[in-house]
Amino acid sequence: MAKELFILKDLCKDYDNNTILKSINLDIYEGEFLTLLGPSGCGKTTILRLLAGFEEPSSGEIILNGKNINSLPPEQRAINTVFQSYALFPHMSVFDNVAFGLKMKKIPKEQIKKEVETALLMVKLSKFMNKKPHELSGGQQQRVAIARAVVNKPLILLLDESLSALDYKLRKAMQIELKMLQRQLGITFLFVTHDQEEALSMSDRIVVMNKGKIEQIGTPKEIYEEPKNLFVAQFIGQANCFESKVLQESDNSVSLAYGDKTFSLKSKKSFKTEYCTILIRPEDFRVEKNLEDVKSNNFFIGELENIIYKGTTIDLLVKLEDGKEVIASEFYNEDSDALGYEVGIKLFLYWVEGWEVLLPHE
Ligand SMILES: Nc1ncnc2c1ncn2[C@@H]1O[C@H](COP(=O)(O)OP(=O)(O)OP(=O)(O)O)[C@@H](O)[C@H]1O
Ligand SMILES: [Mg+2]
CATH class of the missing domain: 2.40.50.100 (RNA polymerase II/Efflux pump adaptor protein, barrel-sandwich hybrid domain)
Known part of the structure; x- marks a missing residue:
């Protein structure tokens, strides 16, 4: 079995006395493509925000490589997030968007150039490096966002409904590309979707959530063929x-x-x-x-x-x-x-x- 990168232990999150996450126990393995799947409002984004460090848990632990990181600030976590709205810098070229994180780290110019070019080649956007985000399609913008994240070599990439804005055909194509990219990079991907078909076709493992709780964790085949309860059975297909x-x-x-x-x-x-x-x-x-x-x-x-x-x-x-x-x-x-x-x-x-x-x- 692969090594755990993250361990979430009895993780709970309340907002104004409302319990949003109830005792989440989840191991995330190195190099896996893990998907959080569940209806709107079940707490998927909240888990990402806790992992990224934008929120602190109300109780429980987030363990990264054996260390409790509950209160570690986001910039010290080596975690990158691709949100639904890709949040590219509109006034910067594609190249500068992708280079941004490396520039902040004061990496030598020559090395930045090399790494950005490699990242853009990977997402097939080399030709577009001098364009501005508004000159690109939704799918291309999304690939810029992914390139911008992976160029920092994060331990884990969090993707929140990253494909939901795309049309059906582009979405199918991006699903395959994203999965190949993940294999190539060997980076752990934590992917959030409420599309069951997307979850089944992309994931190594799926976490099915409902009302702030985990209903089942398993491979796509296990989840589909051996649902643990009616909720899982009816949510998946x-x-x-x-x-x-x-x-x-x-x-x-x-x-x-x-x-x-x-x-x-x-x-x-x-x-x-x-x-x-x-x-x-x-x-x-x-x-x-x-x-x-x-x-x-x-x-x-x-x-x-x-x-x-x-x-x-x-x-x-x-x-x-x-x-x-x-x-x-x-x-x-x-x-x-x-x-x-x-x-x-x-x-x-x-x-x-x-x-x-x-x-x-x-
Ligand atoms: N900052 C906040 N303050 C108060 N309540 C919040 C806050 N953030 C999220 N919530 C509540 O927590 C619950 C879970 O929200 P979350 O965004 O994690 O759901 P989700 O599973 O990502 O849903 P969706 O599929 O619609 O994106 C919701 O009921 C939401 O209203
Ligand atoms: Mg969400």
Whole structure:
């Protein structure tokens, strides 16, 4: 396992008697791409501000390379931040913006020139070094902001919603570039977003937050495939949830009742609760028009209510017999079955056993 760069220990932050962060415990490893993901107001920016030293914790500890830095001023932390508004100096050229930090450190001119040129080459802006920020696109300005930060060789780069101002295509391109840049530099990146797709595609690990608390920490795969609770499951992607009664449990199986249906599923977990939730992702549903094609005893019957075309996939909105609406998504191409779907037809939905997630009742 990589070495911890930062350790956040029972970190709490209050503003005017309002608790904003509640006992945050988080290790940040050297060289990782870590993402804070959560709804607006959950405390993501507050964590960055505490790490950068713009705020002091109300209680708990921030440990950097083994030392408590709770009260260390920002300029002594070797941390750089790229905020959502890139805050470039408007009157300075791209070159001078990137050179700013090095000039402040009184580094010899020749060396500054070399380092700034290397940084600009990396973010593919060499041609623009004499332009002013207002002559650049949003994506280019963002790359200047990143170059300006990495040229200082920070221990960690904090990026707060850095891509959210960009259009979809540029954002996708920047996601790939940013990730490559991080690999190349080997600098720890702490990235903040409320876009789950962005978090899944870029991160080594994701921290899912809600109301000032950490709900789950894990790799994108762990978070998506084994969400710890309903909040995580529903925040990361779509999820169909079926609250079911636990009828019987044994070492590796569980029998559940949902309405008048009984499902028997493999389970390594023990619930010890009366109810649990069966969670099935839209892409894990198999859709059939005929009962004889259903390859499982665990299935639902419903009526197709709506078809939502999404390019490579289609979402089928299906109303089950009990009135519950669920979503099943299917790959879509010229010869797929999907073409034969019509609103109003009867559909059978089943799933491959083991692909469901079982969550204890909360
Ligand atoms: N200086 C402050 N004084 C009082 N309350 C604050 C201050 N800064 C933040 N807050 C409150 O703390 C909570 C968390 O704010 P924070 O900016 O960390 O959220 P966030 O997760 O970054 O949200 P967003 O996704 O909208 O940027 C919010 O309810 C906010 O109103
Ligand atoms: Mg924020």
